Amino acid sequence: MASKPRVKVPKKAAPGEVITIKTLINHKMESGQRKDGDGNLIPRMIINKFTAEFNGQPVFSADMHGAISANPYMEFTAKVEQSGTFKFTWVDDEGSVYTTESEITVG
């Protein structure tokens, strides 16, 4: 349903720097408001949760509703004190989980 997520995390940062992270995942985000050709409501099927962790610690998360556009885009910040790995997770209404990781060198 959803394809490979894309994330943009800087490769390097100074200790304590606040970096900007951009993420995008392909998903049609069916809002549950549209009707098919026969006038039946197409059931809602969206990504409802996004989380970002750094070395296992929560950084940022978002609860999404039907009003988020298709191929949901998220841009947010993170403060990095040491090198480590960001883990990004998307969960949709069917329970499918998509994850990707990204490393950063600090120092």
Place this chain on the structure above:
Amino acid sequence: MNMNRRDALALGAGAAAFALTGLAGGQAFASAEDVDKKLMEIAGGSMPEMGKVMLATPEIAENGNTVPVSVSVESAMAGGDMVESITLYADGNPNPEVVTFHFTALSGAAQANTRMRLAKTQNVVAVAKMADGSTYMDKKQVKVTIGGCGG
């Protein structure tokens, strides 16, 4: 959306009731009152204060299917000066909720951008909840040329 005048009038009367019972099916839209009610819930009985929150939206959105929105709150994001969450509401969509961002000390700043759907011209409201329980809001009107609800 095929709707004659009679339907439109009936809908207007029924919309509030629909939204209240959460039966927003297809054609019923949320109203400013629904959003106000949710704001009061978050703020614990009164309306959140205007200020501190910066909500940036385009004045005119040609395509309601993808409207960029940016929200931020001035905060040190440390100690007592923390933003817990920012929630966005759209008062003219079938469901007023858009998204809730949750922040932590590791966020470094209370700031996020995303893209949302808007069914028609309406107000977008951002509410920030601070760690000490206080709440702040900002409101912007977005004019939508082509709605984003597939109707």
